[in-house]
Amino acid sequence: MKESKFLIYGNGKEKPPTGFMFEKEQMHGLYFNQSPAKDIALAMVSMRPIPLGPVMEKLSLTPEKYGTSHRFYVQTLDDHALSPDVQEKLVRENPPGGVFKIKGSDHCPFFSKPQLLHKILVEIAQIPQE
Template sequence: MYFQHPVSLENLETKKIILVHGEGFGAWCWYKTLSLLEEVGLIPIALDLKGSGIDLTDPNSVTTLENYSKPLTDYLHSLPDDEKVILVGHSFGGASVSYALECYPKKISKAVFLSATMVLDGQKPFDVFSDKLSSAEVFLKESQFLVYGNGRDKPPTGLMFDKQQIKGLYFNQSPSKDIALAAVSMRPIPLAPIMEKLSLTPENYGTAKRFFIQTLDDHMLSPDVQEKLVRDNPPHGIYKIKGSDHCPFFSRPQALNKILLEIAQLP
């Protein structure tokens, strides 16, 4: 039986936790995390980025990180000036979180990168995965995962892994029910935002408290790559989830919840 530690919500800077999904996913992937955070009195909000989840945009038409992240930046823009949120970005959702930090640093109390692309200024999110997927040039020439939304004679517009690859890369420790949910819910990944260089400045991006959660049985973003990310771009805190694949919201939801509560309660 799992017993929830008592949570002190008295002096929190914010109770709002915005959950930003990774590539191919949508708000749906956070269903366990949403209920666990709500049970202790926090206010989790899961967003669909452009062309993801139940957002009706064609993923092939999403050609910039700005456009892809618009549901997140629109949400932050609409917040009252005196209100802050905690952002949690999974996988490629880390790029949207970094972009949001650059745009709205004063509205973000903490940023959590969950096995995510925590890139440096001038880096492409794709660079983080490139150990796995070879260089961008080679990948774009050879990849059998590419989607050509504008026709074969035009540059590729998206990525789509097949079911067996997704299972091996993302869900090597996840319950079969969640793998089945993902199989019917995942959508093609807009390619252009992954290939875009981020522009991040010390006076905006650099002012936020960043935390990184490492997943130690991850086949998509290997523990070595995650180590390199935190070495190159040191966050304020590092947490580790043992036995977690790339998707701890499926494979280790209680462990993830415990860490998010701890980060929320940090001064």
């Protein structure tokens, strides 16, 4: 976010920003560093501003509700938006039921490694829920 030059003021300039958007060159390096060019072209015309509320507000999760969902984490090992260290910290602080790692994937494995992501999602779907 520090590198974003495009802050969005959905509630007016006198209020705090509500979202942000990276420049196209930044998005390519952050999100799509391993993705095919044709997929990047499609993604670029589909990108929308990222809302700041979910990023900036403190999230409070309870075991009674959040803890009842079966969660898995797909770690993208060549991600420039969320480094592997940051992803590992997220996993440590809120352990999921399993971690699946995709080597050679950027932030968007549905573009950079779609077959492997599909295989992982099918595997997750077949895991029995307790």
